[in-house]
Amino acid sequence: MFSFYKNLFPAAREYARQNGRPDIILASSVHPLTLVAGIKIARKFGVPCICEIRDLWPEAIFYFNKAKERSILGKTLTLGERWIYKNADALIFTKEGDTDYIKEKKWDKPQGGDIDLGKTHYINNGVDIDAFYKSINKKTLKDVDLDNGKFNVTYVGAIRPVNDVGNILDAAALLKDENDIQFLIYGDGIQKEMLEKKVADENLSNVKMKGHINKQFVPYILNKSSVNILNYSQTRYNWARGNSSNKLFEYMASGKPIISTVKMGYSIIDRYKCGLELENGSPEDLAKAILEIKDMPKENYQKLGQNAKDGAADFDFKVLTKKLIKVIEKTLDYRQGVP
Known part of the structure; x- marks a missing residue:
């Protein structure tokens, strides 16, 4: 996990050297560090980052009893999760009800938190x-x-x-x-x-x-x-x-x-x-x-x-792809100040 995280940075630099700066970064949660890397790489390039949340980390870890939510490790993971949600320019959840989790944690702005629910989107998995x-x-x-x-x-x-x-x-x-x-x-x-x-x-x-x-x-x-x-x-x-x-x-x-x-x-x-x-x-x-x-x-x-x-x-993947394109366009417009 950590070696994958570290290797993403030189890989991104090499990609940019060969192909130019990307317009946007899309980070998908193979594990949470992928999202952290995506946000940091996007900042280095000065471009937005979309984070796709396939599973609610660390909640899934807690359900499998790999860690306790109130342990030091659990609290650290939860802080990291909130950092990801706050700093991503857009969030894509693959389960429709995952935004409820942010509300349950009271991390959303209407409840005094720092996460804008307007940047959350739902795109499930699918089939070709x-x-x-x-x-x-x-x-x-x-x-x-x-x-x-x-x-x-x-x-x-x-x-x-x-x-x-x-x-x-x-x-x-x-x-x-x-x-x-x-x-x-x-x-x-x-x-x-x-x-x-x-x-x-x-x-x-x-x-x-x-x-x-x-x-x-x-x-x-x-x-x-x-x-x-x-x-x-x-x-x-x-x-x-x-x-x-x-x-x-x-x-x-x-x-x-x-x-x-x-x-x-x-x-x-x-x-x-x-x-x-x-x-x-x-x-x-x-x-x-x-x-x-x-x-x-x-x-x-x-x-x-x-x-x-x-x-x-x-x-169908064609339908889901259109949804993803809309999220990308909306995120780019927001970064560029387009209403």
Whole structure:
């Protein structure tokens, strides 16, 4: 982290030597020091800096119990966070409700703070719609599990504690007698081996642990799905401010209903009426929701899928790029004194 931070400064100087001074700096939060570097480099060049906040650091660290908020480290990180928000010329949050965090901290100017909410913007992650649909036809897989005519309950993503994939397996255990339902789990992570053992020990023949999958095949897999699962731990993250998961938008683009085991604030699933969100996300609730989607009238099922597809269009990279251009233009105009 620190070496990356240090290396950004000579890299920026070399870029400017070869290409001239940039008009603007866009720093995206791989980690907080990237944002600090972006602001400092922008100052050296005398240009504005836009900071994109992908995750609320250090809140995410506190949720994962990597540090305590009231510890010296926690307070230092929080001070650094506020410094970033104050000194950035513009802020882009990838979750719609993240500006609520600034208000909760009372850092905004209406509450006596020093952060102008007028410079905050919302641009979520998204999906390249054209590339997604081309991949369905061009990047195909030969896999009997995708073509056996069963109702495919599909999860694609990391297999870590925050994703709580074991919850899906517990739901699968409850549906073992539903012979026309199968669970397809694609992904890798620190809990993969443990969950593979669970599948074997409990003889969950309706679960297929597919392991790592090349991203180019994800559109084809989701196209063969019947329902896609967004599965998260209820306690390991603050979902009140929304979701910026890339797979949400891939799920939507597939045109299949979505079940989320977390009821989120600023809910995209609820806004576009493209699936179900569960209050507590227990295996019992998840199993019930799967059966609800499976057994609903065909017309209702297709409506959910079409809503998902229509909603994905709002998060197409072309749409998001236009939003980013507007933020860049507004930030440059403000710096130049253009009203």
